[in-house]
Amino acid sequence: MSRTDTPLVLVVDDEPAQRALLSYNLEASGFRVALAEDGEEALLKIAEDAPDVILLDWMLPHVSGIEVCRRIKTQKGGSDAAIIMVSARSDESDRVRGLETGADDYITKPYSVTELLARVRANLRRVRPVQAGQVLEVGDLRLDPETHRVSRAGQAIHLGPTEFRLLSALMERQGKVWTREALLDRVWGRDIxxxxxxxxxxxxxxxxxxGVAGAPDPIRTVRGAGYALG
Amino acid sequence: MSRTDTPLVLVVDDEPAQRALLSYNLEASGFRVALAEDGEEALLKIAEDAPDVILLDWMLPHVSGIEVCRRIKTQKGGSDAAIIMVSARSDESDRVRGLETGADDYITKPYSVTELLARVRANLRRVRPVQAGQVLEVGDLRLDPETHRVSRAGQAIHLGPTEFRLLSALMERQGKVWTREALLDRVWGRDIxxxxxxxxxxxxxxxxxxGVAGAPDPIRTVRGAGYALG
DNA sequence: TGATATCGTCACCATATCGTCACACAAAGC
DNA sequence: GCTTTGTGTGACGATATGGTGACGATATCA
Structure with missing residues (x-):
């Protein structure tokens, strides 16, 4: 499992167009992305980068997706990653076979990107449960997810639900520049x-x-890109 | 046995998905949760955190669940925790063997989360008899779980059963924001x-x-989230 | 049994919060 | 300088959310 806060998704597909599409959408939703175009490269990257979620194409040159899946799951001290098999066939038997091989989820082409992202998130939640109760602190800002309390320099601050989630997102990744799209996705939810x-x-x-009179604004506007905290 | 009021449940399972699922549900029901993915880590956490209940997977890498169980129970000055063995096999012989090894309870996969939570609660009651007179105090509020007496600033207060359990939940985790769902689960019980x-x-x-005229309301409404005490 | 306490649901209201727009302003490009 | 593009923000109507009195159904108890 990757060490940084940003979840890493490994996309394994021999189609460059597929890789580009997925890569684009995943990054837009705030994930980090690693790419592999065949099974061997995939196994290598898994060992190297320890992704959290693996999007695995069923049909791969050389080593088939199903074989990759088996190897990942049987590997000793192997990856904890959730594996989502992506297949062109919608055969029920394939689905069963995929899941039997150890895949955590299964999705058939054609799929909507929205659906795929939802699946990635769902599996991510299982693999990497959010450690609750972690009080976030950035500068003199404090945010407690459990009590929903926010303060700046000891001064209590009242926020609406949306502003609270927004600040949570910004504080969870101090310094990261969020695009508006990523924030919409994270704070408002996907299908809204x-x-x-x-x-x-x-x-x-x-x-x-x-805001505090006299104190500098901790939220940075990055023109043409988005916003960041600190 | 843990020192705070909130019971601690140690989940020992090598499957990340299982850990996440149990962790989520237990926390939603108001328990604190510790995690371990193998026997060694489990033994460590037991010594460190003194959990009240241990959910122990039968099949574990390195040291088997049954072995962990034996070690816990034979340890001198060891843990008082209740051990619930979780097993994929429903063999009667396994059940017997599990219980002989010192497990307090035994549950086979697949189990309903409801059933599991019920078992946890039941075993908790045995291990920690009604929190033996642990009087809860928050501000000038007092609640005695044993005598079912509630008072504010010395003034006795009469509550119905539901309000009593509701206040208990809120007081047990002062400041924590409970969602309505979590409260329903905790106060009313699942499947209701x-x-x-x-x-x-x-x-x-x-x-x-x-309520007391003039005094501020100790119950905090968190819009879009739920309620908290203090 | 009757009396009482407690419960869950609903309807209605107040208002906190939301999303959008319009326009002002600022930054970047030429 | 001027133009273009991107951002800040007050106003406003729409909506979601929570507070609460009323009411009928049940449970409890003497």
């Missing part, structure tokens, strides 16, 4: 449609809420 | 079909019961 400008407004509200 | 709004109503009744 809202304008990206909504993020601006909530950032504004958050700024006002945590 | 009750609208989440019912929680609101009972919170209202509880507020009225423990």
């Amino acid at each position: 449609y809202v304008d990206t400008r909504t993020v601006d407004v909530h950032i504004g509200r958050l700024r006002k809420a945590i | 079909y009750v609208d989440t709004r019912t929680v609101d109503v009972h919170i209202g009744r509880l507020r009225k019961a423990i």
